[in-house]
Amino acid sequence: MTETQGSAPTRRSLIGWGGAGLALGAAAAGGAVAMTRTGEDVDPTAAETGAAVGFHGTNQAGIATPVQDRLHFAAFDVTTTDRAEFVQLLKDWTEAARRMTAGKAVGEGAYGGLAEAPPDDTGEALGLKPSRLTLTVGFGPSLFTRFDLSGRRPDALIELPTFAGDALDAARSNGDLCIQACADDPQVAVHAIRNLARIGMGKVVIRWSQLGFGKTSSTTPDAQTPRNLMGFKDGTRNIAGTETDRLKKFVWVGEKDVDEKSSWMVGGSYLVARRIRMHIETWDRTSLQEQEDIFGRDKGEGAPVGKAKERDEPFLKAMKPDAHVRLAHPDSNHGATILRRGYSFTDGTDGLGRLEAGLFFLAYQRDVREGFVRVQRNLASDALNEYIQHVGSAVFAVPPGVRDKDDWWGRTLFSKEA
Numbered sequence: 241m242t243e244t245q246g247s248a249p250t251r252r253s254l255i256g257w258g259g260a261g262l263a264l265g266a267a268a269a270g271g272a273v274a275m276t277r278t279g280e281d282v283d284p285t286a287a288e289t290g291a292a293v294g295f296h297g298t299n300q301a302g303i304a305t306p307v308q309d310r311l312h313f314a315a316f317d318v319t320t321t322d323r324a325e326f327v328q329l330l331k332d333w334t335e336a337a338r339r340m341t342a343g344k345a346v347g348e349g350a351y352g353g354l355a356e357a358p359p360d361d362t363g364e365a366l367g368l369k370p371s372r373l374t375l376t377v378g379f380g381p382s383l384f385t386r387f388d389l390s391g392r393r394p395d396a397l398i399e400l401p402t403f404a405g406d407a408l409d410a411a412r413s414n415g416d417l418c419i420q421a422c423a424d425d426p427q428v429a430v431h432a433i434r435n436l437a438r439i440g441m442g443k444v445v446i447r448w449s450q451l452g453f454g455k456t457s458s459t460t461p462d463a464q465t466p467r468n469l470m471g472f473k474d475g476t477r478n479i480a481g482t483e484t485d486r487l488k489k490f491v492w493v494g495e496k497d498v499d500e501k502s503s504w505m506v507g508g509s510y511l512v513a514r515r516i517r518m519h520i521e522t523w524d525r526t527s528l529q530e531q532e533d534i535f536g537r538d539k540g541e542g543a544p545v546g547k548a549k550e551r552d553e554p555f556l557k558a559m560k561p562d563a564h565v566r567l568a569h570p571d572s573n574h575g576a577t578i579l580r581r582g583y584s585f586t587d588g589t590d591g592l593g594r595l596e597a598g599l600f601f602l603a604y605q606r607d608v609r610e611g612f613v614r615v616q617r618n619l620a621s622d623a624l625n626e627y628i629q630h631v632g633s634a635v636f637a638v639p640p641g642v643r644d645k646d647d648w649w650g651r652t653l654f655s656k657e658a
Contacts, residue, residue, distance in 0.1 A: 290369020290424070295341045297641040298507050299492060302374035303579065303604050304481040306460045308422040311452030311583040312429040313513065313600065314436075315380070315415025315634055320443040323387040327654050329443045333377070333419075333436055334648040343370035346435050362438065364431050371425035375432055377649045378511050378636025383416040392653060394502035396493075396510055396607045397637045404620040405629060412515055412632035415447045420511075420602070422581075426453070448632070450515060452583025452600045459579065465542060465550060469518055469584050469597055470627070472535050473542035476550055479579040490577045490611070491604050504652035507640030509604045512578075512612040515585075515632030518598035523627045534623045536563030562623040568615055576614040578603040598628065608635060 293301050320326050336346045347360025384393035419436055423429040430451075437446055456468045457475030465473040479486045488494065493505045523531070532538050536545055536559035544554030544565065559566040570577050581604070586597040605611030619625070639650055 290343075290371050292342050292370035293372050293374050295338050295375075295642060296644055296647075298643070299509070300376045300638060300641045301341070302376035302420055302422050303491065303509055303581070303638070304459055304479075304487055305374050305422075306372075306481060307455045307458050307581055308372050308374070309424045309453065309455060310422065310426040310429050311455075311600065312421045312426070312433045312449065313418065313452065313602075314421075314433045314449040315418045315447045315513075316437075316440065316444040317447045318383065318386060318416045318444050321386070323654075325443060326387060327650075329440055330377075330650045330654070331648045332439050334642060336435060336439055337375040337432070337649075338642070338645075340365075340432050340435065341370060341373050341375060343368075343373075346439075362431065362434055364434075365428055368425055368428055371423040371428040373421065373423040373428050373432060375436075376420040376422075376638060378418045378420075378638040379650070379653070380415050380417055380634060380636050382414065386416070387654075389653070392501050392504065394498070394505055394637055396497070396502070396505075396609060397635065398608055398613075400512070400608070400633055400635050401613065403616050403630065405625050406633070407629050407631055408633050409631050412448045412450075414634050415636075417444070418511070418513070418634065418636050426451070450585060450600050450632075451587075452585050454584040456582040456584055456599060457580035459581070468582075468599055469520060470523055470531070470535075471539060472531075472537060473550060474582070475580055476542060479577065486577070487579075490606055491579050493606055497606060505637060505639065506652075509606065509638045510608045510611070511636045511638050512601075512603045512605070512608060513632075513634045513636070514601040514603075514630050516599040516601055517596070517629045517631045519594075519627050519629070520597055521594050526627075533560050534564060534627075536560070536565035560623070562621050564619075564622050564624045567619050567622050573615050573618050576611055578605045578611045578615065604638070 293305055295301060318326060320329075339346055345361040345366070350359045350361040350363030350366055353359055381393065381397055381399055384390055384397075419433060421429040421432040423432070433449065437444075455466050457478050458466055459478060459481040465476055468474045479490060481487075491509050493508050493510075495506055498505055528539060536554070537543060541548070542550035543552060544559070545563075546555055546558045554565060554569065556566045556569055556571060566572060581602040583600045583602070584597070585600050586595055588596050590596045603612050639652055642649060
């Protein structure tokens with residue numbers, strides 16, 4: 241990332257980036273972007289050129305944006321009880337995110353400031369390209385028990401019910417808020433979360449985080465469909481970033497979806513994050529035929545049962561009743577459709593000689609009750625359940641995008657005039 245240096249030490253250099261309010265001025269927000277916010281007119285070499293994704297927009301980037309290769313997701317708990325201090329943090333975070341997504345250093349940079357004070361940027365992204373970094377913020381149900389927000393919690397921001405087979409670890413679940421960092425360079429994504437956590441020190445603390453690689457879903461379905469750690473293509477009929485009608489129908493919260501208390505969510509979405517452990521050693525000893533029956537697709541082409549090509553319309557009744565594709569398909573769920581942005585993960589071993597690996601599932605939808613909950617309940621009889629287990633879970637309200645240089649994350653929720 242490009243280093244930005246001030247001509248002389250400032251008060252912020254002395255007290256650190258998070259210790260004072262930030263001016264949301266145009267000077268810090270500059271920098272052209274080389275890529276649009278959705279799948280339209282995307283430069284096919286964007287990943288190679290390290291292009292930037294526009295930060296401003298009606299909706300937050302990182303949802304319908306073409307899926308990047310790497311993820312660092314972090315859930316935070318709020319430690320401050322001061323509403324004004326928390327609002328200032330959101331403004332500070334927005335300014336830092338605006339700079340980092342444009343390939344700039346945070347504040348006055350990692351060097352060149354006052355030697356006696358910590359630098360504004362940690363520096364590990366110096367010289368790196370933006371790598372299509374997107375930063376997406378969401379607010380968990382527990383946040384609405386703070387700062388006199390109980391009257392503004394949307395009805396759609398539910399506590400997820402317990403599903404069949406859940407073995408949730410409280411240490412890897414929930415959170416007052418989250419930040420999803422996606423990029424084509426893992427160091428760029430980690431740098432972003434690290435610096436936002438540093439800025440939030442004393443006001444928020446990381447509750448849990450997850451690194452991801454090898455996207456398992458795509459919002460650019462014309463490209464090659466990625467595979468999960470079980471070796472199967474995932475997300476064949478995922479919503480594309482160019483499908484504005486489907487995004488409006490299934491992903492973005494509209495005027496008709498809100499009441500007075502939740503009007504701040506127009507242009508936003510709801511995110512479900514699930515950490516799904518895969519018992520890959522057992523899976524690897526399963527016959528090819530059984531694997532294909534479990535998914536309802538062949539492993540090579542990804543074609544549905546009885547079809548020749550991956551994108552051929554599936555004939556659900558040709559699949560076994562407990563096939564994953566059959567149970568997850570919108571036709572089996574009253575039309576319920578979600579936008580997925582999942583990633584694979586491996587986190588060492590489980591102490592029993594098995595890889596701690598699986599899928600970090602991310603799903604965006606207009607209403608969690610009509611999206612994830614409906615589909616997940618229908619998956620109770622999924623044959624795949626023998627090989628997977630949901631071990632972490634969280635749900636967040638993702639507010640609308642930051643409109644311009646004077647806007648900030650969460651303004652519609654926290655500002656009375658919004």
